[in-house]
Amino acid sequence: MSNTWCDSLPGQVVAHAGLSNRYGSVVTIWLANTPVVIISGYQALKDTMIGLGEEFSGRAVYPLLMKSTYGYGVLSTSGHRWKEMRRFTLMTLKNFGMGRRSIEERVREEAENLVEMFKKCEGSAFSPADMLFNALNNVICSIVFGHRFEIEDPQFKSLLRTVNTYFTVLSSPLGQIYNVFPRLVSLFPGKHHQLFKDLEEAREYCKREAQARMNTLDPSCPQDFIEAFVLKMKEERDNPDTEYNFDNLVSVVWNMFSAGTETTSSTIRYALLLMMKHQDIQERVQQEIDEVVGQDRWPSVEDRQNLPYTDAVIHEIQRYMDLAPIAVPHKMMCDTEYSGYIIPKGVMVFPLLSSVLIDPKLWKNPNCFDPENFLDAVGRFQKNDAFVVFGMGKRACLGEALARIELFIFFTSLLQHFTFKATVPPEELDTTPKDCSFGRIPRTYECYAIPRK
Numbered sequence: 072m073s074n075t076w077c078d079s080l081p082g083q084v085v086a087h088a089g090l091s092n093r094y095g096s097v098v099t100i101w102l103a104n105t106p107v108v109i110i111s112g113y114q115a116l117k118d119t120m121i122g123l124g125e126e127f128s129g130r131a132v133y134p135l136l137m138k139s140t141y142g143y144g145v146l147s148t149s150g151h152r153w154k155e156m157r158r159f160t161l162m163t164l165k166n167f168g169m170g171r172r173s174i175e176e177r178v179r180e181e182a183e184n185l186v187e188m189f190k191k192c193e194g195s196a197f198s199p200a201d202m203l204f205n206a207l208n209n210v211i212c213s214i215v216f217g218h219r220f221e222i223e224d225p226q227f228k229s230l231l232r233t234v235n236t237y238f239t240v241l242s243s244p245l246g247q248i249y250n251v252f253p254r255l256v257s258l259f260p261g262k263h264h265q266l267f268k269d270l271e272e273a274r275e276y277c278k279r280e281a282q283a284r285m286n287t288l289d290p291s292c293p294q295d296f297i298e299a300f301v302l303k304m305k306e307e308r309d310n311p312d313t314e315y316n317f318d319n320l321v322s323v324v325w326n327m328f329s330a331g332t333e334t335t336s337s338t339i340r341y342a343l344l345l346m347m348k349h350q351d352i353q354e355r356v357q358q359e360i361d362e363v364v365g366q367d368r369w370p371s372v373e374d375r376q377n378l379p380y381t382d383a384v385i386h387e388i389q390r391y392m393d394l395a396p397i398a399v400p401h402k403m404m405c406d407t408e409y410s411g412y413i414i415p416k417g418v419m420v421f422p423l424l425s426s427v428l429i430d431p432k433l434w435k436n437p438n439c440f441d442p443e444n445f446l447d448a449v450g451r452f453q454k455n456d457a458f459v460v461f462g463m464g465k466r467a468c469l470g471e472a473l474a475r476i477e478l479f480i481f482f483t484s485l486l487q488h489f490t491f492k493a494t495v496p497p498e499e500l501d502t503t504p505k506d507c508s509f510g511r512i513p514r515t516y517e518c519y520a521i522p523r524k
Contacts (some may be wrong), residue, residue: 097410098516103251107400107419111426113433113457119409120422120464128153128465129402129418131447134253135246135263138327139237139270145469146323146330147403151447155314155491156323160469163299167214175372177213178476184219184483189489189520196494196517200472203336203481204451208234210477211328215282217295226276230328233269242268242512270325277321296324303311325363328512331470334394334510335477341504341513342388342482345440348500352442356381357523370483372476379452385478389460391440395510396425398462417504424459433457440502489520 088481096115100107119127129149136147145156167174185206189199208231209219220227222406240246240262249256277297284301293299301321307313345355363377364370375382396485401420406413414420429437434444434457447453461468466475469499485491494517504511 080175080403095410097412104418105275107421108414109421109423113427115410116422116424116459116463118428119420119468120462123407123409124465126404126407127401127405128344129417130466131402133400134250136396138253138267140322140325141318143318144326146399147322148324149404152314156319157235159300159303160296162215163296164470164473170301173258175476175480176212177219178210178221178373178473178480179369179484180213180219181210182480184209184490185481189485190522192520193520194519196519198515198517199520200336200340202236203339205231206481207256207332207477208328210473211310211331213295214276214473215324217297221267228492229269229276233266233273234328234332235264236269236418236523244292246383272524273325273396274321277324278317279318281320296327316500324431327470330468331473333512335474337510337512338389338392338394338474338478339474339481339485341392341502342385342478343485343491343518344500344513344516345388345391346486346504347491347518348497348502349440350382350492350497353491356384356486360483364483364487366487370480370487372479374483375479377442379450380442381483381486382452382479385482386445386458387440387442388427388511389478390434390458391445392443392504392513393428393511394460395424395505397424397463398424398466399465416521422463426461427459430457446520460518485520488523490523492519492521 096110098109100109110116130147130153132273133147133500137402140147142148143152144159145153148156162507164174185202188202205222209227212227212230220230240249243262245261245263281297281301281304284298285305288294288298288301290302293302297320300315300323304313304315304320346356359378359380360370364374398421401422403414403418403420405414405416407416408414427433431437435441435457436444445453445455445458461471462475482510501514502514504513
């Protein structure tokens with residue numbers, strides 16, 4: 072296995088993608104004194120993440136992630152616990168809508184509220200960041216707790232503060248240093264102490280919600296994620312080895328908040344930025360929405376098949392943004408041979424998704440924002456296996472289905488009701504995302520949301 076030395080942090084590994092051109096699709100770098108294997112290129116990622124999915128399915132230990140979940144939940148676990156929690160969460164999210172409010176209904180409710188909030192700006196320049204962040208958090212609240220919160224609700228404010236502080240610490244030098252020297256950093260003051268305090272309060276709130284439902288829920292029709300989990304806890308109360316306990320419940324809930332808010336919120340913010348940059352594309356999307364949906368009803372997921380250009384634009388926004396250049400780091404579950412090399416058990420592995428999203432062999436126009444990357448010769452939407460923004464294999468994003476619904480409903484609802492314009496000429500807009508330790512996020516901006524007649 073080719074080796075090189077690199078004094079960098081995980082969020083910066085993408086800067087070393089050129090190593091694969093020199094050394095091949097399997098490269099070892101060193102982060103301080105820790106060896107890390109980088110897998111790049113579509114075929115290599117398919118061979119490892121899918122073909123050897125079980126062997127590559129472990130989760131690398133990040134101290135900040137472990138501190139926030141205590142090793143429970145989905146995101147930071149491996150082996151049996153991870154499999155059980157992932158299976159249950161996927162099944163529960165998939166089953167929502169049978170005898171209860173569907174996921175799409177919950178998303179549409181937040182999209183409608185967001186449109187009303189944008190209207191209140193009355194043509195003034197504003198930053199959409201907080202409103203989008205709050206709306207996406209309320210989607211998760213509706214799924215987890217069974218209801219949305221008003222923006223002034225103290226508990227909602229507390230949850231928002233916790234999620235916001237988490238990403239602030241995670242993307243800061245403090246968070247990166249904590250992941251290397253957790254015990255040392257814990258001795259010094261900083262935002263991480265407030266984060267851990269807020270996390271404990273959020274955990275206690277979730278636990279109280281679960282305990283309150285223990286004797287009141289309807290076993291035939293759980294109304295939200297907590298009730299579905301509590302029902303499973305009661306079913307397995309006599310199993311001494313059960314994974315259905317309060318620790319896993321509160322950690323899975325936190326995983327849903329931490330993984331399902333900032334990522335989707337950032338993608339929608341970036342979508343609006345690109346629409347302001349490319350007014351012709353915005354106009355074509357609006358024309359298609361007008362022809363298929365009109366102005367008398369809200370868009371639905373069923374409309375997607377009749378909105379091929381809009382669907383292509385949403386996919387291209389995700390590809391071009393490249394939100395997560397590397398998937399959340401994996402860990403080898405056992406000694407494994409691949410491509411003539413032995414990758415030892417426990418070694419950290421970075422799947423370099425960027426290498427697929429910008430491969431000129433896989434895309435018509437990989438270096439530019441171009442919806443044609445997802446359209447065939449006659450303008451129909453065209454899938455591409457190289458669209459790996461949600462990861463690949465067993466560790467692919469747990470919330471992919473939810474994120475796809477959110478992106479489609481929010482994007483089409485906003486473009487149905489508003490034309491977005493920048494506070495500067497389009498040619499002066501900088502659409503280059505900012506790099507941080509967990510991905511690439513859009514730069515801050517203000518915009519005008521002009522109501523459409």
